[in-house]
Structure formats: C-alpha cells, structure tokens
Amino acid sequence: MLVDINEELLEETSKKIEEEYNQEVVPVVCDVSNSKQVKKMADQAFKEIDNVYILVNNAGIAANYGNDLLAIDEETYDTIMDVNLKGQWLVAKFVCQKMKSQKFEPLAGKVICTASIAGIVADGAICVYSISKAGVIALMQCLARNLAPKITVNAISPGYHVTGIYEDSEEVMRFTMEEGHVKTPLNRLGTVLDIANVAVFLASTDSNFITGHNFPVDGGIVEVGVPAHYLKTDV
Ligand SMILES: NC(=O)c1ccc[n+]([C@@H]2O[C@H](COP(=O)([O-])OP(=O)(O)OC[C@H]3O[C@@H](n4cnc5c(N)ncnc54)[C@H](O)[C@@H]3O)[C@@H](O)[C@H]2O)c1
Numbered sequence: 001m002l003v004d005i006n007e008e009l010l011e012e013t014s015k016k017i018e019e020e021y022n023q024e025v026v027p028v029v030c031d032v033s034n035s036k037q038v039k040k041m042a043d044q045a046f047k048e049i050d051n052v053y054i055l056v057n058n059a060g061i062a063a064n065y066g067n068d069l070l071a072i073d074e075e076t077y078d079t080i081m082d083v084n085l086k087g088q089w090l091v092a093k094f095v096c097q098k099m100k101s102q103k104f105e106p107l108a109g110k111v112i113c114t115a116s117i118a119g120i121v122a123d124g125a126i127c128v129y130s131i132s133k134a135g136v137i138a139l140m141q142c143l144a145r146n147l148a149p150k151i152t153v154n155a156i157s158p159g160y161h162v163t164g165i166y167e168d169s170e171e172v173m174r175f176t177m178e179e180g181h182v183k184t185p186l187n188r189l190g191t192v193l194d195i196a197n198v199a200v201f202l203a204s205t206d207s208n209f210i211t212g213h214n215f216p217v218d219g220g221i222v223e224v225g226v227p228a229h230y231l232k233t234d235v
Pocket residue numbers: 003004005006009030031032033058059060061083087114115116117157158159160161162163164165166
C-alpha cells in the first residue's frame with residue numbers, strides 16, 4: 001500500500017511499481033497530519049492487504065521559510081510540525097495497535113521512520129524542519145521502547161539526496177549545500193537507492209535484533225564531523 005497526499009504522484013509511482021516489479025499496489029490518498037484520514041487509511045490497510053508487517057513512515061515537507069526562527073509565522077511552524085512529526089505519530093498510532101496483535105514470529109512487525117541529519121545536528125537554515133526531525137528521532141526511540149518485544153522501530157536519517165524535496169534538481173541541491181558550507185567526506189551526492197538499501201535491510205530479518213537506532217545515511221557528513229574547509233572533496 002502506497003500513501004501520499006499527492007494523487008498524481010501516487011498514481012505515477014504505483015503504476016511504475018506495478019510495471020517494473022509486477023507487484024500489485026493499493027494507492028491511498030491521505031494527509032498524514034489529519035487524524036480522521038489516517039484512521040481511515042489504516043482501517044483500509046488491514047482490510048485490503050490483510051496485515052501490515054512493515055510500516056515506512058516517510059512523508060515529509062521542507063517549506064522555504066527563511067532562517068530566522070523568531071520571525072517564522074505560527075501557521076508555517078504548525079504545518080511543518082504537523083506533517084513531519086505529528087504525521088509519523090498518527091500513522092504509528094493507528095497502524096501499530098493492530099500490528100502488535102499480528103501472530104507472526106519472532107516479530108509481529110517492523111517500523112521504519114524517516115528522520116534527517118538535520119535532526120541530529122540542527123541546521124539553522126531550516127530550523128523548524130530540524131526541530132521536527134529531532135522529534136522524529138525521539139518518537140522512534142519512544143515507540144521502540146513501547147512496542148518491544150513484538151515490533152522493532154528504527155529510523156533512517158538521510159543527508160543530501162536529489163528528490164522531490166530538492167525539486168528533483170542536482171543544481172538546487174548543490175546550491176543548498178554551498179549555501180550551508182556542506183561538504184561530503186565520501187565526495188558525492190546521495191541517491192534514493194542509498195536510502196532504499198538501508199530500508200530494505202531494516203525491513204528484512206537480517207535486522208531483527210536491532211531496535212531504537214537512528215541510521216544516518218549521508219556520506220559521512222554528520223558522523224565524520226570534519227569542518228567543511230578541511231575536506232579535499234568537490235561535493
Ligand atoms: N532528500 C533529502 O535529501 C532528505 C534529507 C533528509 C530527510 N529527508 C526526508 O525523506 C523523506 C522523503 O522525502 P523526499 O526527499 O523523498 O522528498 P519528496 O518530496 O520527494 O517526498 C515526500 C513525499 O511526502 C508527501 N507528503 C507531503 N506532505 C504530505 C502529507 N501531509 N501527507 C501525506 N504525504 C505527504 C509528498 O507528496 C511527497 O511525495 C521526508 O521525510 C524528508 O524529510 C530527505
């Protein structure tokens with residue numbers, strides 16, 4: 001089941017998966033920040049696909065609102081927090097209640113949250129986004145404690161990956177990185193596959209003994225922690 005607020009993108013991606021992988025997809029339009037819609041989506045999931053073994057909490061937005069935290073208007077703050085943080089809580093709330101009682105062994109299910117390296121080291125250029133993603137990391141740890149031993153909960157924290165959030169443009173991404181004086185120790189931009197590979201690992205039985213962890217996938221930006229001007233890299 002694929003869930004997104006954007007019906008057009010949802011149909012396009014569903015079709016792509018069906019064609020490329022011969023895998024039936026149930027597309028559902030839902031605003032993850034709206035509890036009524038999330039409840040309806042979760043009910044539909046358990047009705048139409050029998051069980052939910054893997055939940056990937058991935059929806060997120062990064063609006064352009066300037067870097068002065070004190071000047072950001074309340075509506076912008078609420079929208080970002082509602083989608084990025086409350087959304088992941090709402091989806092977990094309505095899906096994991098039922099996931100917990102599934103009779104699979106040794107685990108009843110798995111949850112993968114999408115945080116960000118901006119939630120590990122706050123990025124002053126995207127303050128509210130950073131606050132929301134730091135919240136996602138705490139939410140993931142709380143869920144991991146609450147849902148053990150039946151469900152594992154982990155997070156992936158992407159670095160800089162060319163996707164819709166960067167208008168699918170390498171140029172926009174490079175500009176953003178230059179503005180923030182960001183350099184990548186592994187000297188390349190992130191790809192969607194870099195994230196998908198870790199998600200597949202977290203969804204597989206190979207990760208059954210891991211819960212409550214946040215996995216930065218960022219070419220070393222956060223963990224290596226070297227000031228950008230020390231790195232002899234182009235990216
Ligand atoms: N691309 C990066 O470099 C990067 C870095 C750090 C974290 N992330 C995180 O990765 C996740 C995926 O983002 P992406 O980079 O693929 O961007 P994206 O814009 O391509 O994907 C985000 C998706 O979320 C959907 N969405 C937005 N608001 C929604 C709502 N209210 N309800 C349901 N769906 C909604 C959008 O329609 C879109 O399809 C996000 O949580 C983002 O914060 C991305």
